Amino acid sequence: MAVPYQVNQAGELTIGGVTATSLAQKYQTPLYVYDVNSIRNQMRAFKAVFINRHMAYAVSYASKAFATVAMYEVAAQEDIHLDVVSGGEIQTALAANFPMANVSFNGNNKSAEELEMAIDNGLGTIILDNFYEINLLHDLLAERNQKQNVLLRITPGVEAHTHDYISTGQTDSKFGFDVNSGQAQQALAQTLADPYLNVLGVSAHIGSQIFDVTGFQMAAAKLVDLVHEWGFEPQVINTGGGFGIRYTQEDQPLPATEFVEAIIDTITEKTTEYGMTMPTIWIEPGRAIVGPAGYNLYTIGSRKDVPGIRSYLSVDGGMGDNIRPALYEAKYEAILANNPSAPSEQVVRVAGKYCESGDVLVWEQALPQTKPGDVLAVLATGAYGYSMASNYNRNPRPAVVFVEDGKEQLVVERETYTDMLRLDKHYQ
Numbered sequence: 001m002a003v004p005y006q007v008n009q010a011g012e013l014t015i016g017g018v019t020a021t022s023l024a025q026k027y028q029t030p031l032y033v034y035d036v037n038s039i040r041n042q043m044r045a046f047k048a049v050f051i052n053r054h055m056a057y058a059v060s061y062a063s064k065a066f067a068t069v070a071m072y073e074v075a076a077q078e079d080i081h082l083d084v085v086s087g088g089e090i091q092t093a094l095a096a097n098f099p100m101a102n103v104s105f106n107g108n109n110k111s112a113e114e115l116e117m118a119i120d121n122g123l124g125t126i127i128l129d130n131f132y133e134i135n136l137l138h139d140l141l142a143e144r145n146q147k148q149n150v151l152l153r154i155t156p157g158v159e160a161h162t163h164d165y166i167s168t169g170q171t172d173s174k175f176g177f178d179v180n181s182g183q184a185q186q187a188l189a190q191t192l193a194d195p196y197l198n199v200l201g202v203s204a205h206i207g208s209q210i211f212d213v214t215g216f217q218m219a220a221a222k223l224v225d226l227v228h229e230w231g232f233e234p235q236v237i238n239t240g241g242g243f244g245i246r247y248t249q250e251d252q253p254l255p256a257t258e259f260v261e262a263i264i265d266t267i268t269e270k271t272t273e274y275g276m277t278m279p280t281i282w283i284e285p286g287r288a289i290v291g292p293a294g295y296n297l298y299t300i301g302s303r304k305d306v307p308g309i310r311s312y313l314s315v316d317g318g319m320g321d322n323i324r325p326a327l328y329e330a331k332y333e334a335i336l337a338n339n340p341s342a343p344s345e346q347v348v349r350v351a352g353k354y355c356e357s358g359d360v361l362v363w364e365q366a367l368p369q370t371k372p373g374d375v376l377a378v379l380a381t382g383a384y385g386y387s388m389a390s391n392y393n394r395n396p397r398p399a400v401v402f403v404e405d406g407k408e409q410l411v412v413e414r415e416t417y418t419d420m421l422r423l424d425k426h427y428q
């Protein structure tokens, strides 16, 4: 199945009811555009799985996928929780007036400053990742005589079938407490005995862009097995995110909600088997919430035909606004915004404008005839695009526009050259 998109009566690409070419003209390119209804629908679909089964739950948006004030406001409107991984994301949540009790804090090397920011702003849950952090948090809470809800991140020893760089559940990982060496059990004993820590339960995250449901089932089962073995009844089991999405027609993901059904089934079966109370289930989807909702718009510029090898079509963005092809060899699909269904007349590699041979946006793409000035839309770019953007080659980062029900709104301004130079100092 192809990556879905909408067109108007004239056959032009529309996003949230607005023509892509008009957005490109008004806000310039490169441009990140989000269909807000798509974001809301995915959030609601995740919640519905739990609501239909009368389960206690939290759907916590892994905001590293796309973290801006406007995005956090949409999450708050939809009563979705937030997972953050840095002081910057905490500040973004504060700027968005996000209810901090619904925020959790993940990460393998949170600084003392970040932990202080979290506890001083009433952040709901800290997901402890290592012994250094347990001790650091203990000291900060003791100074304040304050108690904090925590989860323990466990490395369940599950190998997810995804790119090595985005696989996190295997034993050889920088994240979480290792099970086989006894560190996870030791961490539980230490935190349960700590008067400043309220251990709600356990957490795991096996990796990202996963298509196979068995990894989630194995991780969920493993978490219940472990807490049972340790004689601990958790109030919360957090199975993380990682639900795969369709980037190209080669991807055939299950609906993300089916992963969640499988996780719930596994935890229900296992807790029933052990006679345990059913815990509250948390999930942390990032990509599945924002990925399909995003479109990157570019203007086509130069072209190079290498006879007998390939043609390069260059656009005005690239690895600075979407590093995923360069970093993970990720594949995307592009369409010609003003006429996506015109017959294909060329096969090209869509390259960016950055000084790297690996600066590719689409490895191979059949397209109608194109000319300089045409707008190209890359589909399903909503996750880990803007949030991983850089100023490489001193290119300003693009603007972000939200569109909903035929109305658009600029939610992040385009960076200017002055913005980029703001922190530079002369060397005297």
Ligand SMILES: Cc1ncc(COP(=O)(O)O)c(C=O)c1O
Pocket: 062, 065, 083, 106, 168, 205, 207, 208, 209, 240, 241, 242, 243, 284, 285, 286, 287, 288, 383
């Ligand atoms: C702890 C944790 N939770 C959730 C996520 C979200 O993953 P995804 O965007 O694949 O759903 C990540 C990133 O992989 C993560 O590290």
Ligand SMILES: N[C@@H](CCCC[NH3+])C(=O)O
Pocket: 064, 166, 208, 209, 324, 328, 383, 384
């Ligand atoms: N940034 C990665 C995923 C890593 C998720 C972080 N835990 C990607 O674009 O696919």
